[in-house]
Amino acid sequence: MPSDAAAKGVKLERYASGGALLLRRVASGKFVSASSHLLFRATVLATLALVFLFALHYPSLLSRSFSLASADGASSSSSSAPSRSHRSLLASSSAAATYGSERWQKEIRRSAKPRRDGGLSVLVTGAGGFVGAHCSLALKARGDGVVGLDNFNSYYDPALKRGRQALLADRGVVVLDADINDALLLEKLFEAVPFTHVLHLAAQAGVRYAMEAPQTYVASNVAGLVSVFEAAAKHADPQPAVVWASSSSVYGLNTDAPFSEDHRTDRPASLYAATKKAGEAIAHAYNHIYGLSITGLRFFTVYGPWGRPDMAYFSFARSIVAGEPITLYADARRDFTYIDDVVKGCVGALDTAGRSTGSARSGKKSGPAPLRVYNLGNTSPVPVTRMVAILEKLLGKKANKRIIAMPSNGDVPFTHANVSHAAHDFGYRPTTSLDAGLRHFVDWFVQYYKLDIKIAKPAASKKPAATKKKTSATSASS
Numbered sequence: 001m002p003s004d005a006a007a008k009g010v011k012l013e014r015y016a017s018g019g020a021l022l023l024r025r026v027a028s029g030k031f032v033s034a035s036s037h038l039l040f041r042a043t044v045l046a047t048l049a050l051v052f053l054f055a056l057h058y059p060s061l062l063s064r065s066f067s068l069a070s071a072d073g074a075s076s077s078s079s080s081a082p083s084r085s086h087r088s089l090l091a092s093s094s095a096a097a098t099y100g101s102e103r104w105q106k107e108i109r110r111s112a113k114p115r116r117d118g119g120l121s122v123l124v125t126g127a128g129g130f131v132g133a134h135c136s137l138a139l140k141a142r143g144d145g146v147v148g149l150d151n152f153n154s155y156y157d158p159a160l161k162r163g164r165q166a167l168l169a170d171r172g173v174v175v176l177d178a179d180i181n182d183a184l185l186l187e188k189l190f191e192a193v194p195f196t197h198v199l200h201l202a203a204q205a206g207v208r209y210a211m212e213a214p215q216t217y218v219a220s221n222v223a224g225l226v227s228v229f230e231a232a233a234k235h236a237d238p239q240p241a242v243v244w245a246s247s248s249s250v251y252g253l254n255t256d257a258p259f260s261e262d263h264r265t266d267r268p269a270s271l272y273a274a275t276k277k278a279g280e281a282i283a284h285a286y287n288h289i290y291g292l293s294i295t296g297l298r299f300f301t302v303y304g305p306w307g308r309p310d311m312a313y314f315s316f317a318r319s320i321v322a323g324e325p326i327t328l329y330a331d332a333r334r335d336f337t338y339i340d341d342v343v344k345g346c347v348g349a350l351d352t353a354g355r356s357t358g359s360a361r362s363g364k365k366s367g368p369a370p371l372r373v374y375n376l377g378n379t380s381p382v383p384v385t386r387m388v389a390i391l392e393k394l395l396g397k398k399a400n401k402r403i404i405a406m407p408s409n410g411d412v413p414f415t416h417a418n419v420s421h422a423a424h425d426f427g428y429r430p431t432t433s434l435d436a437g438l439r440h441f442v443d444w445f446v447q448y449y450k451l452d453i454k455i456a457k458p459a460a461s462k463k464p465a466a467t468k469k470k471t472s473a474t475s476a477s478s
Ligand SMILES: O=C(O)[C@H]1O[C@H](OP(=O)(O)OP(=O)(O)OC[C@H]2O[C@@H](n3ccc(=O)[nH]c3=O)[C@H](O)[C@@H]2O)[C@H](O)[C@@H](O)[C@@H]1O
Pocket: 205, 206, 207, 246, 247, 248, 249, 250, 299, 300, 301, 302, 310, 311, 312, 313, 327, 328, 329, 330, 332, 333, 334, 384, 411, 413, 415
């Protein structure tokens, strides 16, 4: 081709446009023939078609101005899976306006407006996620304003996330299709609304999956966290207080029990744990330099209705129903914590967060700001075999179990929370037994998947306090 062009005295010039390389012919003295014109047009059309297809699959690799122009305010997505990219371009979220537009701002402000005196205005990242959706519902129910964002990636079935989004939309909470790594989107959000708090729950979860997709953990849990702290520190005026999801996994190879916030967290057993531990160090730096009020919450194996299908209790329930085998790691124990208890902890942490002391304008802080970290666990570890036994009873079917020694996949043998700090500072008291919590989960599970299963009745309990009433978040989900 180049030699042919040279022979015709035509110079080919390469230049970039919209992420694709176009070839332009520049005539050097001679007329370009009609057939060359046709060929040129066909090439341009084919290139444009390729650009369109490229944009459809990889919007994150294109420029910022592209994401600004997208129809639903979707952002770039370093951490999201391809299905989100399609959706962000083709589908519309409840805030269907171009982000930054007047209509978009109006929708965001309406969703963010508290309906009670002294109410909070909270940006919830990961609002399409398990904990994020429940917290958003609880905040909205008590009269706080909530704006959610989520990239709806396909780490697990996005339909479940869309279901949670629909639930939130019913309550008047907007959840934007957006990624925490989209700095411009975050700037626009903080420009539009003076959020009092950020509840940052968007993350790449799952301990074992980190061996398969290590970079997604860095993109979400490290780069994404920095992106949120950057926006909160430098583009919000006044700065909000940030409460974010760390993890019980930071205790890693710690053997002192129950795990206390004062114990060592410098021996992570998985990359997932290491990214959460890195997050805690990053939080320290942003608090120190910019005066951001930051609270990290170490969640302990949170479960319940609308939960995560990648987690053991959920995937085991599916396998039991389907008659498929499950693999149990011998002697593994977890401090399983029910979602309603965790929601109360998150809300308590938000309510007691204390103000940030920095200024986005001057870049200076007026004094030290709060920097806190709390365990949110259930304080009673249970063997995983016991969790399976409860599921078997509720579902009326035996599991096809295969018990093996715990593989070296990042798992730790047990977790056990000491929650005295959270109890002292915001009255955190978990009250849901694993039996009661799994019953709520199975109720929802059977309904959600329209299963023809009669759930076993609870045995008469001597301790009625353990089967506490459902909160609004749980009732909403069942
Ligand atoms: O507490 C935490 O910090 C973490 O809790 C869970 O991680 P994990 O406790 O590993 O939860 P599951 O994946 O549901 O596993 C629960 C238990 O089942 C065991 N398990 C898991 C999978 C399996 O096939 N077999 C099996 O015995 C695990 O070893 C573990 O003891 C979440 O997935 C993490 O995102 C969260 O940060």
